[in-house]
Amino acid sequence: MVRMLRGLVILAAAVVALQCCELPRRADGRCVLFNFGDSNSDTGSLPAAYGFYLGPPAGRRFFNRTTGRWSDGRLYIDFIAESLGIRYLSPYLESSGSNFADGVNFAVAGAAAASNQSAIPFTMATQVNQFLHFKNRTRELRPLGQGSMLPEEDFRGAVYSIDVGQNDITLAFLANLTLPEIVADGGPLAAVAAKVEEAVRALYGSGARKFWVYNTGPIGCLPQTLALRQRPGDELDPAGCLARYNAAARALNAGLAAACRRLADEYCGSATVVCTDMYAVKYDLFANHDQYGIERPLMACCGHGGPPYNYVNLKTCGQPTATACPEGERHVSWDGVHYTEDANAIVASKILSGDFSQPRTKLQALCK
Ligand SMILES: *[C@@H]1O[C@H](CO)[C@@H](O)[C@H](O)[C@H]1NC(C)=O
Numbered sequence: 001m002v003r004m005l006r007g008l009v010i011l012a013a014a015v016v017a018l019q020c021c022e023l024p025r026r027a028d029g030r031c032v033l034f035n036f037g038d039s040n041s042d043t044g045s046l047p048a049a050y051g052f053y054l055g056p057p058a059g060r061r062f063f064n065r066t067t068g069r070w071s072d073g074r075l076y077i078d079f080i081a082e083s084l085g086i087r088y089l090s091p092y093l094e095s096s097g098s099n100f101a102d103g104v105n106f107a108v109a110g111a112a113a114a115s116n117q118s119a120i121p122f123t124m125a126t127q128v129n130q131f132l133h134f135k136n137r138t139r140e141l142r143p144l145g146q147g148s149m150l151p152e153e154d155f156r157g158a159v160y161s162i163d164v165g166q167n168d169i170t171l172a173f174l175a176n177l178t179l180p181e182i183v184a185d186g187g188p189l190a191a192v193a194a195k196v197e198e199a200v201r202a203l204y205g206s207g208a209r210k211f212w213v214y215n216t217g218p219i220g221c222l223p224q225t226l227a228l229r230q231r232p233g234d235e236l237d238p239a240g241c242l243a244r245y246n247a248a249a250r251a252l253n254a255g256l257a258a259a260c261r262r263l264a265d266e267y268c269g270s271a272t273v274v275c276t277d278m279y280a281v282k283y284d285l286f287a288n289h290d291q292y293g294i295e296r297p298l299m300a301c302c303g304h305g306g307p308p309y310n311y312v313n314l315k316t317c318g319q320p321t322a323t324a325c326p327e328g329e330r331h332v333s334w335d336g337v338h339y340t341e342d343a344n345a346i347v348a349s350k351i352l353s354g355d356f357s358q359p360r361t362k363l364q365a366l367c368k
Pocket residue numbers: 061062063064
């Protein structure tokens with residue numbers, strides 16, 4: 001009971017945090033967005049970083065070319081950019097055709113927040129360093145009329161979003177840790193929350209004042225997880241998702257929520273920290289798929305092997321051995337790991353509703 005009351009007090013403090021803050025506002029009502037994370041919001045950094053080719057049918061639905069997005073079309077962050085009235089965020093690592101006038105996307109597919117087991121070295125800490133480098137360079141070049149030309153007040157007034165953690169879960173299970181080991185105090189998922197908190201503190205130190213932190217989605221519902229990680233006797237939840245993977249995601253999210261409350265409390269009066277329940281947003285797609293006209297939520301559109309998951313290792317989307325579902329057929333999962341444009345549109349609209357955020361806030365309201 002005492003613990004419950006304490007929880008309520010912290011919750012109330014978080015709501016007050018928003019009300020008591022005099023937020024820096026932009027005179028022209030324009031939004032600037034800096035994003036950090038993994039493939040869920042990577043708009044093309046991985047192919048730019050490695051010269052790696054993410055081939056068709058990626059992009060078939062909207063861009064008509066392979067932009068480096070892990071989807072048939074737009075990601076949720078693209079729909080958010082549309083609704084904020086800004087350009088799609090260019091990937092930080094892309095040297096061709098990038099425009100950073102409305103912000104920068106530092107997210108890289110495969111990135112982990114804390115794990116040192118990822119083949120991709122762009123951890124949260126590295127992405128934050130890249131941001132600090134970008135900000136320094138912008139300052140140096142601005143007087144010369146070069147670079148992004150983002151003014152200082154744009155850095156101060158920008159929204160800083162973070163969406164990371166999914167790869168840390170994957171890597172922890174791949175290292176053969178058990179669920180209790182993974183979720184333990186001092187374990188790999190506690191490290192994710194700590195790294196996200198560290199990132200927010202470092203950005204705050206550089207002058208950032210508006211933070212939008214997503215928790216991680218139900219990785220146990222992804223066709224790849226179900227096809228490759230399911231063992232005999234494993235429990236499936238009511239939506240057919242792998243229970244221990246979703247339990248790991250929820251444990252990670254509990255740590256993130258606590259970090260968010262701590263930060264919101266501490267920064268009360270000087271910064272806003274909004275935490276958005278991506279898990280709830282995405283889980284709804286699987287649990288209530290009928291409502292969205294989706295017949296097989298656990299089956300990838302693009303892959304190999306057919307039902308139930310259409311996912312086979314080394315025969316994944318983009319490989320010659322993979323085929324995609326007919327255009328127009330609605331799926332949650334595009335390639336077994338990432339979401340389709342149809343799903344991303346729903347995810348974005350729920351994020352933008354503010355209903356899944358704590359404190360309950362609209363992203364648009366932070367920009368004005
Ligand atoms: C992609 O092609 C479709 C159909 O030709 C067109 O409607 C759409 O505008 C194109 N998308 C872009 C981003 O050019």
